[in-house]
Amino acid sequence: MSIVVTGATGHLGRHVVEQLLEKVPADRITAVVRDAAKASGFAARGVKIATADYNTPETFDGLFAAGDKVLLISGNEFDKGRPAQHQVVIDAAKAAGVALLAYTSAPGSLTAALADDHRATEQALTSSGVPYTLLRNGWYHENYTENLAPVLEHDAVVAAAGEGRVSSAARADYAAAAVAVLTGEGHENKTYELGGDEAWSFAEYAAELSRQTGREIVYNSVPTEVLTGILTGAGLPAPLAAILAGVDASIEKGELVVSSGDLSRLAGRPTTPLAEAITAALKG
Secondary structure (H helix, E strand, O other), rough: OOOEEEEEOOOOEEEHHHHHHOOOOOEEEEEEEEHHHHHHHHHHHHOEEEEOEEEEEEHHHOOOOOOEEEEEOOOOOOOOHHHHHHHHHHHHHHHHHEEEEEEEEEOOOOOOHHHHHHHHHHHHHOOOOOOOOEEEOEOOHHHHHHHOHHHHHHOOOEEEOOEEEEOOOOOHHHHHHHHHHHOOOOOOOEEEOOOOOOOEHHHHHHHHHHHHHHHOOOEEEHHHHHHHHHHHOOOOHHHHHHHHHHHHHHHHOOOOOOOOOOOHHEEEEEEHHHHHHHHHHHHO
């Protein structure tokens, strides 16, 4: 029996595999990737590598075995019909008789268009008969801290979120929750609402950036359509820009505040403070 991680060389997947290696023997872990070369480091440490692509269903034939625990990390190809991509994995998991299929979803409170693919996938999974865990991941610190260049260039945080707050956490925190589910017991047919211990506002984010850089960084709250224009002007495809701006509109409504405590409970420790993520990003 393996613990199988799809998207294993992605931002979240790498954290999951690294943390699994601390808990289980490498030969019990299977990393599913599109490009085996990107997983060479894991292979060298004894992790099994399987090459498969959500867009090519036959590549999942025989990939799972009865009793496997599988983590389906949601795809990031917004333009390729993610529910259909995820269905490929659900079908393969059902055919194999896996013990558990965990899925990285979005908070149940999120009504933005970004959540539509997740809700469709959840519906497919919960009606499949496969034992499931819904890991409803909130926002990542890295969504902001990995994009500091324009903020530092203009000394401004620009968002369409008003005074809304975000319960974000580090990718490593969400990975720890996934690892707890994959290596633990009693998580079948459970839904976890995952978010950081402390919610923050964009004004507070700008203030923390100011404190750590010694510069005056302000928060510019703009209308949704203005943010969409800024994002498309920066080179993002219009549909993706609209999705991201829509998330800000949801933040303004309080939809990315997650107060369940599930994330720190599953991880077995407090979540990473935003200030710590900012420090790491500024050093990097």
